[in-house]
Amino acid sequence: GEGRYIENGKMREKTLTMDTLNPQVKAVEYAVRGPIVTKAGDIERGLQQGQKHPFTEVIKANIGDSHAMGQKPITFLRQVVALCSFPELLNSPSFPEDAKQRARRILQGCGGQSLGSYSASQGVDCIRQDVAVYIEQRDKGVPADWDNIYLTTGASDGIVSILKMLVSGQGRSRSGVMIPIPQYPLYSAAISELEAVQINYYLDEDNCWALDINELHRAYQAAKEHCHPRVICIINPGNPTGQVQSRKCIEEVLHFAYEENLFVMSDEVYQDNVYSPDLQFHSFKKVLYEMGPEYFNTVELASFHSTSKGYSGECGFRGGYMEVLNLDLEVKAQLVKLLSVRLCPPVSGQAAMDVIVNPPLPHEPSYLQFHKEKSAVLGALAEKAQMTEQTLNTVPGIKCNPVQGAMYAFPRIFIPPRAVEEAKSLGMSPDMMYCLRLLEETGICLVPGSGFGQREGTYHFRMTILPTTEKLKVLLEKLRDFHIKFLKEYASLEEPKR
Amino acid sequence: GEGRYIENGKMREKTLTMDTLNPQVKAVEYAVRGPIVTKAGDIERGLQQGQKHPFTEVIKANIGDSHAMGQKPITFLRQVVALCSFPELLNSPSFPEDAKQRARRILQGCGGQSLGSYSASQGVDCIRQDVAVYIEQRDKGVPADWDNIYLTTGASDGIVSILKMLVSGQGRSRSGVMIPIPQYPLYSAAISELEAVQINYYLDEDNCWALDINELHRAYQAAKEHCHPRVICIINPGNPTGQVQSRKCIEEVLHFAYEENLFVMSDEVYQDNVYSPDLQFHSFKKVLYEMGPEYFNTVELASFHSTSKGYSGECGFRGGYMEVLNLDLEVKAQLVKLLSVRLCPPVSGQAAMDVIVNPPLPHEPSYLQFHKEKSAVLGALAEKAQMTEQTLNTVPGIKCNPVQGAMYAFPRIFIPPRAVEEAKSLGMSPDMMYCLRLLEETGICLVPGSGFGQREGTYHFRMTILPTTEKLKVLLEKLRDFHIKFLKEYASLEEPKR
Numbered sequence: 001g002e003g004r005y006i007e008n009g010k011m012r013e014k015t016l017t018m019d020t021l022n023p024q025v026k027a028v029e030y031a032v033r034g035p036i037v038t039k040a041g042d043i044e045r046g047l048q049q050g051q052k053h054p055f056t057e058v059i060k061a062n063i064g065d066s067h068a069m070g071q072k073p074i075t076f077l078r079q080v081v082a083l084c085s086f087p088e089l090l091n092s093p094s095f096p097e098d099a100k101q102r103a104r105r106i107l108q109g110c111g112g113q114s115l116g117s118y119s120a121s122q123g124v125d126c127i128r129q130d131v132a133v134y135i136e137q138r139d140k141g142v143p144a145d146w147d148n149i150y151l152t153t154g155a156s157d158g159i160v161s162i163l164k165m166l167v168s169g170q171g172r173s174r175s176g177v178m179i180p181i182p183q184y185p186l187y188s189a190a191i192s193e194l195e196a197v198q199i200n201y202y203l204d205e206d207n208c209w210a211l212d213i214n215e216l217h218r219a220y221q222a223a224k225e226h227c228h229p230r231v232i233c234i235i236n237p238g239n240p241t242g243q244v245q246s247r248k249c250i251e252e253v254l255h256f257a258y259e260e261n262l263f264v265m266s267d268e269v270y271q272d273n274v275y276s277p278d279l280q281f282h283s284f285k286k287v288l289y290e291m292g293p294e295y296f297n298t299v300e301l302a303s304f305h306s307t308s309k310g311y312s313g314e315c316g317f318r319g320g321y322m323e324v325l326n327l328d329l330e331v332k333a334q335l336v337k338l339l340s341v342r343l344c345p346p347v348s349g350q351a352a353m354d355v356i357v358n359p360p361l362p363h364e365p366s367y368l369q370f371h372k373e374k375s376a377v378l379g380a381l382a383e384k385a386q387m388t389e390q391t392l393n394t395v396p397g398i399k400c401n402p403v404q405g406a407m408y409a410f411p412r413i414f415i416p417p418r419a420v421e422e423a424k425s426l427g428m429s430p431d432m433m434y435c436l437r438l439l440e441e442t443g444i445c446l447v448p449g450s451g452f453g454q455r456e457g458t459y460h461f462r463m464t465i466l467p468t469t470e471k472l473k474v475l476l477e478k479l480r481d482f483h484i485k486f487l488k489e490y491a492s493l494e495e496p497k498r
Numbered sequence: 499g500e501g502r503y504i505e506n507g508k509m510r511e512k513t514l515t516m517d518t519l520n521p522q523v524k525a526v527e528y529a530v531r532g533p534i535v536t537k538a539g540d541i542e543r544g545l546q547q548g549q550k551h552p553f554t555e556v557i558k559a560n561i562g563d564s565h566a567m568g569q570k571p572i573t574f575l576r577q578v579v580a581l582c583s584f585p586e587l588l589n590s591p592s593f594p595e596d597a598k599q600r601a602r603r604i605l606q607g608c609g610g611q612s613l614g615s616y617s618a619s620q621g622v623d624c625i626r627q628d629v630a631v632y633i634e635q636r637d638k639g640v641p642a643d644w645d646n647i648y649l650t651t652g653a654s655d656g657i658v659s660i661l662k663m664l665v666s667g668q669g670r671s672r673s674g675v676m677i678p679i680p681q682y683p684l685y686s687a688a689i690s691e692l693e694a695v696q697i698n699y700y701l702d703e704d705n706c707w708a709l710d711i712n713e714l715h716r717a718y719q720a721a722k723e724h725c726h727p728r729v730i731c732i733i734n735p736g737n738p739t740g741q742v743q744s745r746k747c748i749e750e751v752l753h754f755a756y757e758e759n760l761f762v763m764s765d766e767v768y769q770d771n772v773y774s775p776d777l778q779f780h781s782f783k784k785v786l787y788e789m790g791p792e793y794f795n796t797v798e799l800a801s802f803h804s805t806s807k808g809y810s811g812e813c814g815f816r817g818g819y820m821e822v823l824n825l826d827l828e829v830k831a832q833l834v835k836l837l838s839v840r841l842c843p844p845v846s847g848q849a850a851m852d853v854i855v856n857p858p859l860p861h862e863p864s865y866l867q868f869h870k871e872k873s874a875v876l877g878a879l880a881e882k883a884q885m886t887e888q889t890l891n892t893v894p895g896i897k898c899n900p901v902q903g904a905m906y907a908f909p910r911i912f913i914p915p916r917a918v919e920e921a922k923s924l925g926m927s928p929d930m931m932y933c934l935r936l937l938e939e940t941g942i943c944l945v946p947g948s949g950f951g952q953r954e955g956t957y958h959f960r961m962t963i964l965p966t967t968e969k970l971k972v973l974l975e976k977l978r979d980f981h982i983k984f985l986k987e988y989a990s991l992e993e994p995k996r
Contacts, residue, residue, distance in 0.1 A: 068609025111566025
């Protein structure tokens with residue numbers, strides 16, 4: 001195999017082979033950048049080199065990467081980052097005064113007033129303070145202490161750090177981590193890497209992917225037999241499922257976590273991405289406070305936000321923060337120690353986070369443009385969310401819940417039994433085969449539902465709503481044609497379920 | 499303790515306590531941001547609030563954080579980052595043409611031509627290509643394939659990723675990782691976190707901290723009894739020890755790694771920081787090639803570089819790269835998968851890395867200023883390296899090897915037996931007590947040698963040579979006075995060793 005080669009007539013083994021690779025690394029799966037995406041890249045390069053395909057362009061709807069899909073950056077944010085990066089621009093008349101003030105404030109918080117210094121491991125003080133003020137305003141006055149704020153390298157980094165703290169024990173006392181199914185595969189990947197026990201609780205597809213408290217109890221009780229459930233993870237608004245949790249549901253989850261002594265991890269990176277006009281985002285933090293001191297003085301809660309989503313879509317800056325409540329003081333020192341080994345999150349990402357939590361105020365020169373840009377992005381997303389749901393639901397054999405929030409549709413697709421059999425004979429999950437064929441025939445790159453988890457016997461894909469409206473229309477039409485053709489090809493006596 | 503509290507008259511345990519914390523996290527130590535540094539921060543805040551101390555300023559010489567110590571950024575680098583961040587500046591006449599060209603090239607490599615897109619997990623293609631060209635030039639024509647280049651979030655991120663791949667087995671077959679002592683504590687921290695076995699090989703203090711091949715053999719043979727040695731880590735130029743390895747020594751290490759089938763990790767982040775005019779940096783890659791195909795086709799080698807050190811000192815950008823040679827192809831796919839879970843390194847850090855590997859050329863408008871700035875930084879560091887060594891060696895009871903490279907002195911300090919006893923009675927390492935007292939009495943913040951490892955019964959501290967020449971003079975004078983006073987205070991019949 002790969003790992004061996006002949007040398008001086010002897011077989012010589014490589015040091016690092018599939019046999020000697022860390023088995024926890026081997027166990028990691030991450031579909032969002034999995035084989036379909038690799039293949040899409042190959043096809044794209046092929047197209048550039050003149051290879052023939054039944055399409056002229058690969059449309060990537062596999063990952064929440066807004067700018068790559070044509071979304072423009074928020075001007076004020078980029079002005080602030082540019083001013084921080086090259087402070088000579090503070091003398092330029094072409095930058096607005098509020099952007100300059102902001103850049104000066106951030107630079108004051110940096111060692112040597114430079115973005116090139118390490119920040120404290122928890123992040124730049126004044127940015128952490130701005131995050132705390134933002135949370136207080138968002139949560140209608142619920143207090144936030146900036147000592148509980150940690151800036152992170154994207155939300156992923158914070159999530160992995162907290163999970164890392166929580167994993168201990170062996171055998172039946174090994175830490176169990178409750179995650180929604182379908183989930184964002186960072187969670188399953190981190191759980192594999194840390195050798196924790198993954199506890200699946202299924203979201204209710206028939207009820208717009210709502211979290212059902214009875215299902216939480218079921219999953220918890222079943223898991224208790226073979227591990228020690230210690231953490232519950234929630235993604236709200238949902239990824240890949242797009243649901244926005246009701247206040248009542250959040251209260252139930254927090255009550256459950258309180259009763260069962262679970263650490264709560266609330267992934268709220270899509271908090272600005274709510275499209276249904278009759279729904280609103282409630283933070284776990286706010287609901288916890290409203291439940292009273294018995295709850296807010298006890299439940300250990302970490303919540304996560306990011307620069308990558310919302311209306312700014314600044315994925316490349318790898319900015320984010322987490323707020324961690326009710327952490328034991330000694331454990332907190334351990335967390336800071338753990339973070340300090342990696343020194344600090346990227347400081348330009350911290351600066352970007354600062355703008356998102358502290359946008360221009362009504363009296364400031366950048367206010368109007370900022371809000372115009374923000375509304376344009378969120379308005380277009382809301383429109384595309386609705387268009388995606390509606391179009392998909394016109395296709396026989398596809399059923400799509402409303403995209404209430406986040407950036408994805410996760411429709412259920414009917415795959416005929418003959419196609420299921422064919423996929424199995426190829427050693428492939430049926431939705432993987434579906435997505436591969438879709439890519440090869442139309443150039444559309446989606447992620448199979450199996451990469452996120454789904455109930456046995458059901459099939460889905462995740463698609464982003466990020467392509468421009470024109471491109472999204474094309475995508476949805478091609479998808480419709482493909483699906484109908486696919487159903488015909490594998491038609492049997494059984495009717496597609498709607 | 500901390501983790502318990504009374505609730506409704508019952509004791510309630512927190513979910514995450516020191517007892518339930520991941521023991522691997524607990525085991526992590528990281529002295530560079532340890533208790534001395536926390537204390538320094540407290541004193542600094544105290545001074546600002548008007549507290550009285552026997553000094554007016556804390557001088558932080560604990561961490562290689564150049565800009566925080568007053569070093570100015572390289573103009574061209576910051577211009578490129580600012581242009582990438584806010585591309586409207588591409589129309590500004592106040593930016594030089596070469597910076598604009600560079601920014602355009604980088605943006606062409608980004609999705610949607612935006613720094614806000616995720617890059618590929620390995621980094622932006624054209625930046626990886628620039629890295630490969632840089633390595634070829636640095637190594638006098640030894641070929642470099644950009645497919646072997648991975649951009650990273652600082653060097654630390656790459657080092658941890660490679661170590662993570664290499665850890666497997668249980669008990670006597672558990673992976674052993676050979677590291678120099680003294681070492682940069684990222685290594686010991688990562689080894690703890692991954693539950694690998696740390697194998698210490700001691701650098702030869704009496705020989706300018708050179709690596710002694712016999713000591714490698716000794717350490718390897720001893721370790722084989724209780725683990726499976728699989729990796730050897732080298733830091734060249736050395737951190738905290740500042741030595742620059744000879745070509746001969748590197749060849750010996752590579753031969754040893756070849757014979758024992760070890761994976762080689764070569765931390766070369768200080769490759770631009772060589773001060774002794776009679777020494778030069780040799781990369782492990784270049785020496786491996788010069789040893790012939792039997793070596794360069796087989797030895798698995800990962801080498802690391804960073805934006806944080808050298809002449810740019812851009813720590814906050816968290817940029818870096820690694821080159822990985824002779825990796826098994828299936829394992830390579832696993833590495834890419836592992837990296838993809840964290841999506842990508844910060845793209846502005848990638849842009850900064852690009853400038854460092856591809857500085858302006860002689861015919862380009864920014865060439866002169868770039869080289870003036872670069873030479874000024876490296877010249878000042880060389881001067882401070884010499885001043886530090888010379889001054890420290892005038893102090894009775896301090897002995898400092900030449901600071902041949904990197905950014906640190908790691909002098910041996912004589913601590914009188916009575917002081918050693920006092921420290922032990924306080925449950926503290928003697929050099930920790932020394933550094934604490936130094937901080938409290940002078941405001942100078944250093945890191946005790948015990949945080950890096952040292953031979954039993956010897957004591958050291960690490961200090962950076964980064965303060966400005968004026969401040970460094972003050973620091974060295976205060977240190978001298980403190981040391982003499984300390985020796986007197988604890989004087990006994992025994993003479994300080996020189």
